[in-house]
Amino acid sequence: MLLLAIAGVGWAINFSELPPADFTFDNGSEIQTIDQARATGEPENRIINACFEGLLSTLPEAGWEQKYPFGENVPVSPQPAAAERFEVSEDGRVYTFHIRKSAKWSDGSPVTAHDFTFSWMRTLHPETASQYSFQLHYLVGALEYNTAVVKLGDPLEIELDLPASQGGRRDPIQLFPRSKIVRGQLVRMVDPAPLEHAADVDADTRAAKDAKHLEARVFIVNVAEPGAREELRAFSLDVPRSQKLFSELPIEPAHHVLPDFEKTVGVKALDDHTLEVTLINRTAYFPALTAFYPLYPVNRKCVETFGSPDWTKPENIVGNGPFKLQFRRIRDRIRLVKSDTYWDAANVKLNIIDALAIKSETTALNLYLKGNLDWATIVPAATIPTIKKDYADQFHTAPQLTVYFYRINTTHPSLKNPKLRKALSLAIDKQNIVEFITKAGESPAWTIVPPGLTGYEGPPPLAYDIAQAKALLAEAGYPDGSGLPPIEILYNDVDLHRTIAERIQQMWRQNLGIEAKLRGLEWGVYLDAQQNLAYQVCRAGWVADYPDPNTFLDLWTSENTHNQTGWKNPAYDKLIAAAAIEADTQKRMSLFRDAEKILLEECPILPVYFYVSKNMVKTRVKGFCPNVLNYHPLKIIRIEEPATASAAIPGTDFYRGDSSVISGNQSHRAVAQGGAR
Template sequence: MSSLATLCLISATALICSSCDQRNRIEKSNSRQILIVSNSAEPAGLDPQTVSGVPENNIMRALFEGLCLEHPEHDGQSLPGAAASWSSNADATVWTFQLQPDGHWSDGVPLTTDDFLFAYHRSLHPEFAGKSASMLYFIQGAEAFNKGEEKRFSQVGVKALDSHTLEITTHSPTPFLPELTKHFAWFPVPKHVILAHGDMTTPYSRWTDPGNLVSNGPFQLSEWKFNYYIEVRKNPHYWDRQQVSLKGIRFLPITNTYTEARMFYDQQLHATYGLAPEMIDYSAQHHPKALHQEPYLGTAFIRCNMDTPALADLRVRRALACAIDQQAIIDNIAKGKQQPAHGFTPDFGSYQSPKVIRFDPQKARQLLADAGFPNGKGFPKLNLLTADRDLAKRLSEAYQDMWKKHLGIQVGIQQQEWKTYLVSRRKRNYDLCVSSWVGDYPDPSTFLNIWTQASSDNHTGWHHPEFESLLARAARDTNTENRNRTLAQAETILLEQAPILPVYHLTTNYLLHPSVQGWHPLILNNHPYKFLKLTNH
């Protein structure tokens, strides 16, 4: 048979086989063990030390692994990650972690304590300015080194006792340190790869490009097609590779919640990032097994830029807060069983947030009048910054309408795509900013520490000496009841000073295909991918 005839026969056979395969994308992906998830936005990057958002976190957790790992079913429980075991002294200020003896990077190079030292040194280096460097401030001396007050990294409380024994000393009792190490700010980074593409303090180098990026988690980067998808594949050098059932994960940057819902209904997605409020009732009726509505340790709120002249007046900020009808926002916009945020920190565990923020339009009008703007007369026009997401835009329009109705003021809306929005927020190129905060770990301090002057997540220009003094006192207190009382006093100051305007406490509303097994409700929504598997449902 001629080569041309052979090629024609092969092509015809392939076409026939293809036409016989009537499976949808989910069925095909299940057979290949490839999880397909919506991830809301194109990530700002894949370097754990230069990112700060949830879309980035979702990918980081597939590629990298901290000392401890989330339990797939139980909040607040820690499993071995890059560390096989750990222990602390009596007051939880000195922690010792034993690394996995079979820990390796995805290129086969052993993972050692030197990689952790390098990661923490790099993130805290004043010339590097890691986005989440303040997450490491629990370490003794970390803040002073990051601010340039201490020049020697050797004075920071982290040391390698040997190649597989890491000792971390905190500045105060930190019983939740294992929880902290699950955050990507605490992940190791590959020293040998980063230095091959630049210096320690070189941000945004080519080390995170496909073919260059090396990771220590259950997956490794396979493809990154900008604004199309990011795909990761099973890491053959991962220490617990026998536990990993998935062959890969594909993350899609779908910004439109209606689009991701339609893709899910059309069997093109295993999981949506969220769910448009209008689609909740429809999903409950037509896809009840797929609809998930769960508590989420987070709060939707608005940041105030303290450099905006009108917002420098406390009465104006409090007027804006009192003019927001939180329940109406929940009932008509969010629609996901959220709760009004009368404080910033959600109630969880033994902590009860102070109940300071209330919808009170009469009080709002009086406060604005006291500030010299009766019925909004003479009030300067402000702009409200928001990201290019459907819910964020509708929330912005609702705030805009409420402030006009109850205060008589005009607020414009400035919508930006995700990465541009993050830059504008960080540089404080805004007057008001639609925001949300999800706890980095299950403790009230994750909601309060971000409003300190040193925090890299503050982005308001607000700080308060008494607020920070109370946080410092709480950090030293080993009595839970006393500590919670002190934290509540600090939060009361935050709420009364109103650099932020809490709106509602978050829930997660999303669609999950029944073929995904091993996925359980978690308050931080950080589902460890290594325990997931796909079945032919």
């Protein structure tokens, strides 16, 4: 038996100071936030889904445990949550959600339709800068509000820039509570003269400079404040500059001039328990979006009292989900406790949950084998053959709608040529990666959209082809890699990502004569670098938000905040926009196919493989539901101790970091030592 010196591996997890948790899992890297409007990662997703709940929730059907055998994916679908039911209009555009009267926040106050209108406004507000705001663009008027686009005749809301003593913001950097809002109709705009740009200024820089320049725009608005007569007033985001353009009226400073959310955006609280949502077009997967955390509600009083990010601190946060955030210890854990105010608390079986911050897959497996984890969300690839053989009743693996890929910064001088980018893709032997590195049954990704989506057949795949890659590289001006500077591959510092990057580095060197450098970063720093295009090639993954090709393809439109490649293609944008309003399913899928063909030709991304889930789950854990989204609601998990639990002995299996798992007592459940499992 080989024991790993656990005390020396460099993490801060402590199992001796706390009362035991009912259920413990590894949550990957440290979360960046649990603000539903700001989060983007899978570790954040798990915690947000425990503490908050949307109108609907993604769940399996009743009786699924009796119907589906071990190892088989279980269908999941949006089911009633904060809303007890909903209706859809005949044209598919208007949804009416009925908020259940038993839904409460963790402070005991009722969850209402107004909580959703406030929360969706907050997510869409330009100052929030939510990367997931586009998920609300299906609503009438949402895109215009999110991008502050106004036109003559529009009803406006103007947030005045006032001192706090006169109704202004308490804190200038806090969006909520907002300063005094005035409303009216836009009757005129006075713009500064257009900027002149040098010929060598790129489009993104021009757009940024133009936007800053337009802050001097003057908005003349017919304002009708309650109890007062209508009057023309002028507003600007940059009063000193705007005064040089306009002198007919005093110009009042404003934080924001936006379309009037209440009048223009398709979400309205008809009363405390009725929410009406109006979409631009029929959107079949909209119910699934309401079960996705960017559309979850936040407690307005909590947000406005504590500000951002302080409202998310354990001592402040108010949620509406099945669990509450008790505390968070950096480099240790998040502890969740059952919420007694949750509407379905009677069916929540776990009282205490620990989500451990574990970056290393090796560490996670060791803690699992030692009995300190009930669920390991991923395991080292090298151990999978042994795990499949010796822990078959604990290893849950099945296909999921997730793609592993590399982003390419198409604005980087070395990577602007699509022929070079395509050569990089064609030179990756993806079959080698899934066969010898990942080893869990993943399939090579020759396209970006995973197989298995009903009605969709993608374009011809971008297969492994060294000869074509060499020819394209030469056409791009770099025969056999000559003259091309080394390319840097960025990844979040996890064992598997580093190993894959090393293999791709080797393939590019052997197949194309291209050198690559590797750079691993901590999760938060990596996310920032990716968002700011501070990379050349960057590892990424995307889990389907809903089962439709659009969730994989609308990412790459020019203005999508998740694009993060700098790539823009007007023809691609038009195809995705056309698919959004196409009612005929066959025509819609054809539009997606044409769009994906463009994506594979210009290669702003390099698909590598399609995931399978790789979960290790103790046999005493029930309600763990394998599915194509790899989403596992904590509210349905329960613990059933075997009758022989008292006779079980401590686990003695450890993973050394190579391909061997040394088996101790595999026939017994590993019992946690020191309390938490």
